[in-house]
Amino acid sequence: MTALVQEKGAAPASFYAAAQKIYPRETRGRFANLRRGMVVALLGLYYGVAWLQWQGHQALLFDLPARKFHIFGLTLWPQDFFYMALLMIMAALSLFFATALAGRVWCGYACPQTVWTELFIWIEQWTEGDRSRRMKLDQSPWSVQKLLRKASKQSLWLLLAAYTGFTFVGYFTPIRELGGQILSLSLGSWSAFWIGLYSLATYGNAGFLREQVCKYMCPYARFQSVMFDSDSLVISYDQARGEPRGARRIGSSARAQGLGDCIDCTLCVQVCPTGIDIRHGLQYECIACAACVDACDGVMDRMGSPRGLIRYTTENALAGSPKPLARPRVAVYALILLAGASTLVYSLVTRTPLIMDVLRDRNALFREVHGDHIENAYVLKVINLDSVSHRYRLEAAGLEQLAIVAPSGVIELAPGSVSTLSARLQVPSDKAAGIHVIALSLIATDDARIAVHERTRFIGPHS
């Protein structure tokens, strides 16, 4: 308890000053462990997946220079933008769903801002010590020791930021080539610019801006309230149980002294990365990291009081009328999410890696050839969306004795390439009268499943 009192004395009422530097106190407990696990898992994925290989290419590569996206076995071209759009919509919906169900879990455990800030704070703790040491160090005059600690923190931060920027760019240009270019000092100026920009962003956001990103810059923090209702999980201080707050001896009866369970140790304020006092109620600055829950649970354990004075709960539960988590809003989000996911999976499974657009020749409706045939001309735009090259044959159907004059033979297309061909179809004059709907099919010679069918018109003279 003496330590707590000292802490309180060492940090005068500076908790609410907006632009004050915040020294979050380190926490231990269930939610701190969960966040540490998430940080390790998510950053492990981020730094690790960039180096994964899959069938001879980088497993996850949004290859902007080549205009194709490799997602493990799948190759997406700009023409497949639909899938990317759908994927982004799904990501946004997942965020809405999670928010409606469990509040700002994204902010507390998965947001890159939280995750990198946590990592940067680990470095800070490792080089400058715990909260009170950091505060003392900042107040103390410059010394060799202070210089060493600050310099090592900054160097580690910069190194980490640079590697983060490098990895980020490595998802857009092949990371192995990029690494080679850096080692041989032959990095292109734009790659260097992007690596620099993202390093700077990481360093600034996770090292200095921290909670200010959440408070001032994050759009989600502002509009998340529309996804909230009185049944969303929030972190809340149980006012009825805690008040009136006040210091007391361990083991003494709070009730006998007319006190609630809150001992006013301010640990919940000290651990808060955004520097708020949760006891003032739900505030938009709260990123639901649950550091105050861990801190308060620890104090309650020591005081011999039950845990949960600060806990994950809902507005309705606090008011005494808890409702089940599955409610219409959650169900609707879940249904939309499910529909989106099924659409995505279905369209990916049934995706044909071939596109053919058929345009009728605009110059002439038809042409008479050899005196006894009618010819129509078309422009075909063919795109091979597969990751290997294919040979295709063109077929035409829908009219008796319909013959393909051009293109003759098979059409060969490299992966990802676009070809514009002119096609000519002929029919004996006596069969051609009127307007006919015909079907043009393009079929891969090596795989009959890769086929597209387009309807167009064949026009002959009036009969």
Add this chain to the structure above:
Amino acid sequence: MNNEGKKQPGEKAPQRRLLMGLVLWPAFLAAGVGSIFFFAVVDPELLRDAGPRVFVGMNREEGYAIGFLFFWGIAAVASALSLFLTLRRGLGEQDLRGP
């Protein structure tokens, strides 16, 4: 070294930083979305081959970078104008923050 944290609230530097963030950050997000949609349809090489002469000799990476910076710049102008108009209307920070 970051000394701004020690300044008292109400001083200029943090507020300027905040205003810069308010302009650049939403513009960055908008430019990201704009670039994704624009370059999903337009290949930078098309700009090089069919566009104005300033693009001659540009490769795709340069095209993306120029495109993104262009969108960022335009969006930042819009952001800055919004901020300027809002502040010039005499709305204080209190009004911005809402009830």
